[in-house]
Amino acid sequence: MKFKDWLFFLGILLISIAVRFYGLSRVPVGLNIDEASQGYNAYSLLLTGKDRYGEVAPILFRSFGSFQPPIYTYLTTLPIKFFGPSIFSIHFVSAVCGVVSVLVTFFIVFLLTKNISLSLITMLVLGLSPWSVFFSRMATEASTGICFFLLGFWALVLSVKKSVKFFPGACFLLGIATHAYYSERIVALLFLFAFLVLNKKFFLKNIKYLIFGLVILGITQISHLLLFSSGAFGRRLTQVNYFGLDSFLNNGGDLRHWPLGRWLFVVREFLSQYTAYLSPKNLFFDPDQQPARSMPDISVFYSYMIAPFIIGLGVLFRNMANFFHRLLLLIIVFGLIPAALTFDPFYTLRVLVFLWGIGLIISLGVNELFVKLNKSLFLGIGLFLSLASMFSLYKSGYVLTKYERSEVYGYSYIKLLETTDKYPNKFFIVDSPRDLGTGIRMAFFKRYDPAKLQTLLKARMKGGYYNAPEIDELYSVDNMEVRGINWEKDLCLENVILVGDVLAFSETQVKEHKLNFEFVIKDLTGETRLKAYSPTLESCIIK
Amino acid sequence: MRNKFWLYLLVTVGNWWFWRMVRFDLVVASLCLLLSLLLLSAVDNNSFGKKVRLMGFLFVLLVAISLFKGSDRGLFITQPLENDLIEKRHEYFAKEFGVFYKNRIGIFYLKKFNPIFFRLQKNFFANLDIGLYFFSSHPRERVGVDEFAKYPAILLPVFMIGFIFVLRKRQFLLLLLLLAGLVSIFLHPVYNLGPVLFFPLINTVIFFGYWILFKGRIKKSEI
Numbered sequence: 001m002k003f004k005d006w007l008f009f010l011g012i013l014l015i016s017i018a019v020r021f022y023g024l025s026r027v028p029v030g031l032n033i034d035e036a037s038q039g040y041n042a043y044s045l046l047l048t049g050k051d052r053y054g055e056v057a058p059i060l061f062r063s064f065g066s067f068q069p070p071i072y073t074y075l076t077t078l079p080i081k082f083f084g085p086s087i088f089s090i091h092f093v094s095a096v097c098g099v100v101s102v103l104v105t106f107f108i109v110f111l112l113t114k115n116i117s118l119s120l121i122t123m124l125v126l127g128l129s130p131w132s133v134f135f136s137r138m139a140t141e142a143s144t145g146i147c148f149f150l151l152g153f154w155a156l157v158l159s160v161k162k163s164v165k166f167f168p169g170a171c172f173l174l175g176i177a178t179h180a181y182y183s184e185r186i187v188a189l190l191f192l193f194a195f196l197v198l199n200k201k202f203f204l205k206n207i208k209y210l211i212f213g214l215v216i217l218g219i220t221q222i223s224h225l226l227l228f229s230s231g232a233f234g235r236r237l238t239q240v241n242y243f244g245l246d247s248f249l250n251n252g253g254d255l256r257h258w259p260l261g262r263w264l265f266v267v268r269e270f271l272s273q274y275t276a277y278l279s280p281k282n283l284f285f286d287p288d289q290q291p292a293r294s295m296p297d298i299s300v301f302y303s304y305m306i307a308p309f310i311i312g313l314g315v316l317f318r319n320m321a322n323f324f325h326r327l328l329l330l331i332i333v334f335g336l337i338p339a340a341l342t343f344d345p346f347y348t349l350r351v352l353v354f355l356w357g358i359g360l361i362i363s364l365g366v367n368e369l370f371v372k373l374n375k376s377l378f379l380g381i382g383l384f385l386s387l388a389s390m391f392s393l394y395k396s397g398y399v400l401t402k403y404e405r406s407e408v409y410g411y412s413y414i415k416l417l418e419t420t421d422k423y424p425n426k427f428f429i430v431d432s433p434r435d436l437g438t439g440i441r442m443a444f445f446k447r448y449d450p451a452k453l454q455t456l457l458k459a460r461m462k463g464g465y466y467n468a469p470e471i472d473e474l475y476s477v478d479n480m481e482v483r484g485i486n487w488e489k490d491l492c493l494e495n496v497i498l499v500g501d502v503l504a505f506s507e508t509q510v511k512e513h514k515l516n517f518e519f520v521i522k523d524l525t526g527e528t529r530l531k532a533y534s535p536t537l538e539s540c541i542i543k
Numbered sequence: 544m545r546n547k548f549w550l551y552l553l554v555t556v557g558n559w560w561f562w563r564m565v566r567f568d569l570v571v572a573s574l575c576l577l578l579s580l581l582l583l584s585a586v587d588n589n590s591f592g593k594k595v596r597l598m599g600f601l602f603v604l605l606v607a608i609s610l611f612k613g614s615d616r617g618l619f620i621t622q623p624l625e626n627d628l629i630e631k632r633h634e635y636f637a638k639e640f641g642v643f644y645k646n647r648i649g650i651f652y653l654k655k656f657n658p659i660f661f662r663l664q665k666n667f668f669a670n671l672d673i674g675l676y677f678f679s680s681h682p683r684e685r686v687g688v689d690e691f692a693k694y695p696a697i698l699l700p701v702f703m704i705g706f707i708f709v710l711r712k713r714q715f716l717l718l719l720l721l722l723a724g725l726v727s728i729f730l731h732p733v734y735n736l737g738p739v740l741f742f743p744l745i746n747t748v749i750f751f752g753y754w755i756l757f758k759g760r761i762k763k764s765e766i
Contacts (some may be wrong), residue, residue, distance in 0.1 A: 088574070198748075207644060212578070268678070269679075269682075271678075271695070271699055272674060272681045273682055275673040275677065275699065276673075276683060279671065279673045279674055280671040280672070281669065281670075281671050281672035281675075282683065284668060285664055285666070285667075285668035286683070297661070303668070308716060310710075313710050314714060314717075317707050317711050318711050336552045343682070344682075345682035346683060356554055398639075400632070402639075403631075403635045527634075
C-alpha cells in the first residue's frame with residue numbers, strides 16, 4: 001500500500017470509529033428490553049457467575065419467553081468490569097464489533113481482489129452504512145454474529161490464499177458465530193459448506209486440515225446438540241415461523257381452499273419474504289417498521305446508493321467466473337434464508353450478513369464509477385456524498401433517534417428512577433404490561449443485588465431453565481414492584497405510589513378512585529409518558 | 544419470429560395487471576399492449592429503427608394520461624400532521640445543531656426542501672418494489688392502499704433470470720427503467736391501475752427470462 005492509501009485507510013477507520021462511539025452513552029438514551037436483559041445478565045455473571053435466574057454459565061440466556069444467544073452477554077462482562085454497569089458498557093461490544101467488521105471487510109476484499117481502491121471504497125461504504133452504524137450503537141447479538149462470521153470468512157479466504165493452516169481457525173470462528181446470533185446458525189454453516197464445494201480440489205489435497213477443521217466445528221456445535229431436544233434451541237424459530245396450521249388458517253387466504261394449499265402458502269410466504277429484502281424500496285427508502293430496529297427517515301442504505309447498487313449488480317453478473325463475485329453471490333443468496341423463514345416483514349436484524357453483501361455490491365458500483373469517471377470529479381462527488389451521509393447519520397441516528405425513539409429505550413422509566421429517589425419512604429408499584437422490559441431495566445440501573453434477584457426469579461421459574469420460559473416476569477427491586485396494578489388490593493396499601501403510562505390511568509378512573517396526583521414524567525419531546533398517583537383512604541373505601 | 548410474437552403476446556396479456564387495465568381503462572390497456580409488444584420486438588431483435596419514434600410517442604401519451612389521471616396533487620402540500628412533526632423537529636434541530644441550523648438555509652432545508660424531497664423519493668421508490676408486482680406488496684402492504692396482484696408469483700424466478708440477463712446484456716433497459724421511475728415521482732403511488740409506465744419494461748424482463756428458460760441460453764449472435 002502506498003502512503004496515500006494508508007492515509008485514506010486511517011481516515012476511513014477514524015470516521016468509522018467516530019460515528020460508532022460518538023455519544024454512545026447518550027444516544028440511544030436508554031436500553032430496550034433485550035439490551036437491559038443482556039446487561040443485567042452480564043452484571044449478574046460478573047458478580048456471581050450466574051445469570052439472573054441463578055443458572056451457572058448458561059448456553060442460551062432465558063429471557064421474556066425466549067432465549068438470547070450467549071456471546072454478547074459474556075463479552076459484555078468485560079466493559080461492565082472496566083466501566084461499570086452503564087448504557088455505554090452495554091453498547092460497547094456492539095460498537096467494537098462494528099469497527100472490527102469494517103476493518104475485516106477491508107482485509108477480505110483486498111485479499112480477494114488485490115484492488116486497493118475497491119477495498120478502501122468498501123471500507124468507506126460499510127463504515128458509513130446506516131444499518132452498520134445503527135446496529136453498532138445498540139446492544140444486539142447480531143453485531144457479534146456478523147463480526148464472528150466476517151472473521152471466519154477472512155480466515156477461510158486466508159486458508160486458500162495464504163496457508164491452509166488458517167482453516168481450523170476459520171471453522172472455530174464460524175462455529176462461534178453460530179452461538180452469537182440465530183441467523184448465523186444457518187448462514188455460517190451453509191456458507192462454509194458452499195466454500196468447501198467451490199474449493200473442493202484444494203481441500204481434498206489438504207484433507208488432514210479439512211478433517212481437523214470440521215472436527216473443531218463439530219466441537220463448537222456440541223452445546224447446540226445438547227440443547228436440541230430441550231425446546232430452547234429452536235424456541236425463537238417456533239415463535240416467528242409461518243409453517244404452523246394456525247398461520248396457514250389465519251393468513252392463507254384463497255389458498256386454504258386449494259389442494260396442497262398449505263404447501264403453496266409456505267412457498268409463497270418464503271418467496272415474498274425473500275424478495276422483500278431484495279426490493280430497492282426497502283433497501284434504500286423504507287426503514288424497518290420496528291422503531292427499535294431503525295432510525296427515523298433513513299433505511300438500511302442511503303437512497304442515493306441505489307445508483308451504484310444497480311451498476312454494481314451489472315459488474316457482479318458480468319463476471320461470474322471471478323471468485324470474489326461468486327462468494328458475494330453466495331453471501332446474498334444464503335444471507336436471506338433465515339429471515340425468509342420468518343413472518344416478520346423486512347426484519348433487518350436477521351439479515352446483517354446479507355446487508356454486508358449488498359454493501360459490497362454498492363462498492364463494486366462505486367469502484368466502477370471510480371474507474372470510468374475523471375478522478376477529480378469522482379473525489380468531489382465522493383466527498384460531497386460522504387459528508388451528506390454523515391449529516392444524515394447525525395440527523396437521523398443521533399438527533400431524531402434521541403428524541404423520537406426515546407421511549408423505545410425506556411427513557412421515561414430511567415427518569416422515573418431519579419424521581420423515586422426523592423420519595424425514600426414510599427413504595428412504588430409500576431404498571432408494566434405495555435413494556436415488559438421495565439423491571440429488568442430498573443434492576444440494572446439500580447444495580448440491584450443479583451443474588452436477591454436470582455432468588456426471586458428462580459422461585460417463580462416453572463419447569464427447567466431451558467423449558468417453557470415465561471413471557472411476563474415479575475420484578476421487585478428495593479422500594480419498587482414492577483407488575484400490573486391490582487385495582488382491588490393496591491388501593492388499600494399505605495405509603496404507596498402507583499405509576500403507569502398514559503393508558504394506565506384515565507381521567508374518570510382517577511376521579512372515581514379519588515387518587516391523589518403525585519407527579520408526571522415527560523419524555524424528551526415534552527410529552528407526558530408516565531403518571532404517578534397515590535391512593536387515599538377514600539380510594540380504599542370506594543373500590 | 545412467428546413463435547416469438549406469440550411469446551410476446553403471452554407475456555403481455557398473460558398477467559392479471561393487463562386485464563385489470565382492460566377492465567378499468569381500455570385506452571391505457573391498449574397503449575400498454577402496443578408499447579409492450581413494440582418494446583419486446585425491438586429489444587429482442589436489438590434493433591429499434593423506426594419503432595423508436597412510435598414508441599416515444601406512445602410513451603409520452605401514456606405519461607400524459609398517467610399524469611392527468613394519477614398525478615400526485617399533494618406533492619407540494621404539507622398536511623397538518625406532517626406540519627406538526629416539522630415544527631417539533633424544528634425544536635430538536637435548533638437545540639442540537641445550534642447556529643448551524645438556525646439560519647435561512649437550515650430552516651429552508653427542514654421546512655421546505657426536505658418534505659418535498661421526501662415525497663418525491665417516496666413516489667420514486669414505491670414502484671421499485673418486487674413485492675408490488677408479484678405479491679400485492681406482501682409482506683409490507685401499504686396502509687390504506689387496495690393492493691392488487693399484477694403477476695402470478697410463479698413468474699418471479701422467470702423475472703429474476705430475465706433481470707440478470709438485462710443487467711449483463713441489455714443495460715439500456717435500465718435507462719428506460721430510470722426514465723419511467725423519474726416520471727413516476729410525479730404520480731401518486733396508489734393510482735388504481737398501478738405503475739403502468741413499468742408494465743412494458745417488466746414484460747420485457749419476463750420475456751428474456753422465458754426465452755432463456757426455453758432455449759437454455761441465448762446464442763451470442765442473438766445478443
